[in-house]
Amino acid sequence: MHELSVCQALLAQVENVARDNNAQRVDRVILRIGPLAGIESRLLQDAFPIACAGTVAAGAELVIEELPLVVRCKNCGAETAAAPNRLICGVCGDWHTQLVSGDELLLASVELTKS
């Protein structure tokens, strides 16, 4: 259950953004997460209100946008969709691939109300 640690790191960043923008309240927090980031979105959703209680982000909505899993084949060059435990080329089946997208764990944006 490292989602709580991740949530605390998230909150620290959100609080910085709120302070830099003289926010009175944080309304929404938008994350972009890849399937290989090692984060359970549901657990993050559960941990978020707990981490935010009593802060400028109390009551904020957490929106998690899933990024696609895409690999590029080192053999044939194709870029194809993949599954977390099957990162092989969708065209030629070679396992010598490179991840193009799918391990991101990003704070994308913060929507806030200014004072």
Added chain:
Amino acid sequence: MCDTCGCNITPGNKHLVEAGGKLAHSADGKAAVDVLHGLLSENDRQAAHNRDHLDKHGVLAVNLMSSPGAGKTALLEATIAALKDELRIAVIEGDLETENDAERIRAHGVPAIQITTGSACHLDAHMVHDALHHLDLSQIDLLFIENVGNLVCPASFDLGHHRNVVLLSTTEGDDKPAKYPVMFRAADLLLLTKSDLLAVLDDFVPARAEQHLRRLANAAPVLQLSARKGAGLQDWLDWLRAEIAARREARQKFRAAPKLSGVLK
């Protein structure tokens, strides 16, 4: 990865990551601020700092990860017994609940720092940093970090180590890489431990474990060993020796070109 903010943005995924609507500033005092910052950037920054400490002293740091009881401490005991006269070894122990593992290591005459703070499911770079300051790095060639027994959480946290070694014991089933892809994708070496039990565990097929690892696009070597019986230990020790030699060579090059140090950092 972008070193400064841990945002993971590359030319390949830029268009995906940056996609999505920028909310217009509306009239009622609401605003949307684009951030695009890695959530674990603070940990990554600390990890880079740890790596600087280690590199300054030419220490190779190896992060051992596995499910609970896969044999991390037993492997360390066997490794220390074999290399004690050849290399100066130290261990950071991530057993957050007891001193048991640290005591097992100390019994072999090697310094072991027990991490006692933090959540019980993974180590992070700050905990390792505190532990590093209890060690005299100038007296160490090889530092092992025994992470918390867990195949999920530890994979998300860079500690500032150089290599990830993941242990999979023969009692766990050979499909673990398929079930925990984040962890096994990060392995620089996969050790199939407790190989002495293969004779009775006929459903664990080492080749199948390797196949699952390859499906994660991971080319890491796969070695079988038994810490208990000593079988296969030589290949593991040779892997460690080769890693240390490579690190020393890189360091000598680094020292031979001091004028570049500002550029290389």
